Amino acid sequence: MGRRVLFCSVVATIVLSLGAPAFACGGLIGARGAVQLLKTVTFAGYHDGIEHYVTSFSFAGGGGGKFGSIVPLPGVPAKVERAGDWTLQRLLREVAPPPPRALDVAVTSVSSAAGAAQVILQTRVGALDITVLKGGASEVGVWAENNGFDLPPDSPEVLEFYARRSPIFMAARFDAKAAVARGLRSGDGTPIHVVIPTRNPWVPLRILGLGKQAAERITADVFLLTDRKPAMLPAPAPASGTGPVANGLTLERSVPASAELLFDLRTDKKGDWIPERGMWFSYLKLDSARADLGYDLAIDASGAGRPSYVAAGFPAGVADAARHAAPGMWIALALAALAAFMLAAVRGTSKPSGTTGA
Amino acid sequence: MRALAAVALALMTGVSGGSPPGTQAIRIDVRYSRFLPAVVSVRAGQTVRFEIANLDPVAHEFVLGTPAEQLAHERARAASHDGVPGQATLGVGESKAVTWTFTRPGTLVYACHRAGHYAFGMAGTVRVLPGA
Numbered sequence: 001m002g003r004r005v006l007f008c009s010v011v012a013t014i015v016l017s018l019g020a021p022a023f024a025c026g027g028l029i030g031a032r033g034a035v036q037l038l039k040t041v042t043f044a045g046y047h048d049g050i051e052h053y054v055t056s057f058s059f060a061g062g063g064g065g066k067f068g069s070i071v072p073l074p075g076v077p078a079k080v081e082r083a084g085d086w087t088l089q090r091l092l093r094e095v096a097p098p099p100p101r102a103l104d105v106a107v108t109s110v111s112s113a114a115g116a117a118q119v120i121l122q123t124r125v126g127a128l129d130i131t132v133l134k135g136g137a138s139e140v141g142v143w144a145e146n147n148g149f150d151l152p153p154d155s156p157e158v159l160e161f162y163a164r165r166s167p168i169f170m171a172a173r174f175d176a177k178a179a180v181a182r183g184l185r186s187g188d189g190t191p192i193h194v195v196i197p198t199r200n201p202w203v204p205l206r207i208l209g210l211g212k213q214a215a216e217r218i219t220a221d222v223f224l225l226t227d228r229k230p231a232m233l234p235a236p237a238p239a240s241g242t243g244p245v246a247n248g249l250t251l252e253r254s255v256p257a258s259a260e261l262l263f264d265l266r267t268d269k270k271g272d273w274i275p276e277r278g279m280w281f282s283y284l285k286l287d288s289a290r291a292d293l294g295y296d297l298a299i300d301a302s303g304a305g306r307p308s309y310v311a312a313g314f315p316a317g318v319a320d321a322a323r324h325a326a327p328g329m330w331i332a333l334a335l336a337a338l339a340a341f342m343l344a345a346v347r348g349t350s351k352p353s354g355t356t357g358a
Numbered sequence: 359m360r361a362l363a364a365v366a367l368a369l370m371t372g373v374s375g376g377s378p379p380g381t382q383a384i385r386i387d388v389r390y391s392r393f394l395p396a397v398v399s400v401r402a403g404q405t406v407r408f409e410i411a412n413l414d415p416v417a418h419e420f421v422l423g424t425p426a427e428q429l430a431h432e433r434a435r436a437a438s439h440d441g442v443p444g445q446a447t448l449g450v451g452e453s454k455a456v457t458w459t460f461t462r463p464g465t466l467v468y469a470c471h472r473a474g475h476y477a478f479g480m481a482g483t484v485r486v487l488p489g490a
Contacts, residue, residue, distance in 0.1 A: 154391065
């Protein structure tokens with residue numbers, strides 16, 4: 001298999017209201033504790049069939065409560081461990097350079113924006129209890145209920161949306177007491193590195209709208225680092241081609257990755273699998289009403305230019321239709337172009353009868 | 359407290375009980391945090407057996423009461439409604455029945471008061487029409 005690397009980072013501005021902790025955050029599920037989640041940071045990578053997925057959590061205070069997050073995964077992780085401390089910040093800096101004097105900081109926190117599920121992995125990273133589950137929407141829902149997660153009312157539809165594609169979910173519960181005991185302060189984050197063998201990488205975006213009102217804006221920064229210019233589905237603006245276009249997703253940057261960026265990412269903890277050169281860097285911005293965010297971002301960095309409709313979250317029927325209809329559509333477009341050309345040619349060589357001319 | 363609330367509800371709108379002959383059965387499905395149907399009509403004096411099926415992968419509630427009582431439930435959420443007349447807590451995939459006799463015309467609401475669900479719109483209406 002050719003060497004392929006994909007980095008994806010999603011940085012979402014997520015705020016939990018004290019008054020409605022289970023209702024106000026995207027992709028994150030508040031329990032009845034006093035902790036407010038400010039932001040979740042997610043980072044995933046793809047190299048030789050292995051997706052490297054990083055999620056970082058920040059919190060705003062203790063109070064003895066807990067909060068948690070459920071993250072859909074494209075496959076069963078081989079391991080879950082603490083990620084490097086500054087990879088995400090470095091990616092952010094790549095697209096929003098700070099003042100020069102900030103270059104010497106050693107940032108250790110992120111501060112911006114029915115039956116039974118099968119437990120296939122449990123670990124603790126810092127103050128985070130991580131549980132990887134395998135099961136359908138109902139099984140994961142029961143597990144969440146039994147483990148104190150207060151699921152928001154739109155979670156049934158969202159859980160089923162993901163369970164149709166992958167039965168793997170990662171639940172991360174941040175124990176605020178443990179966090180305080182470890183000396184974590186408001187705004188400190190704990191990055192998690194999930195290593196997932198998969199042939200089908202995707203970036204979960206719809207989960208960011210979980211618990212949001214239909215008109216609420218969902219914002220995220222998505223970073224991709226591949227060794228080829230990636231094809232994406234749905235296509236971000238400015239879109240070309242005839243495929244589905246992503247509402248609210250804009251391709252802000254698409255350039256070869258700088259040597260400095262690759263060096264910095266490689267030298268962070270757990271970054272030694274990142275190739276030294278030849279990467280393509282893409283930066284996408286998501287700013288969408290929750291009601292319009294019904295998709296994930298499927299990526300094909302193989303050069304084939306065929307990102308998966310299923311991985312993007314399109315219903316299987318649509319995926320099949322697109323797969324089978326696409327060649328016909330090209331034929332139809334070609335015939336239409338030929339007809340237009342012939343019509344123009346005819347108009348150019350003849351005059352309509354019954355006219356007198358100027 | 360629950361008993362007091364149940365008595366108050368009964369005095370205002372109807373009574374809970376078994377399923378006497380002539381009981382009308384109404385099935386209500388819960389799907390994507392919505393009640394289906396969202397509106398039902400009954401006659402005053404009619405005993406209705408609500409057969410509620412939770413088709414969602416999360417737990418829900420069925421709480422019958424006046425609009426004012428629904429707001430009170432929002433302010434003080436109960437961990438479980440089982441055993442309370444006119445109410446039920448439904449686990450994932452569970453089905454339960456709630457029987458109620460509607461004594462006078464008016465409007466009642468059935469709702470779920472798990473965090474955020476009522477505000478999300480998880481409520482239905484019972485129109486109690488004058489008796490035949």
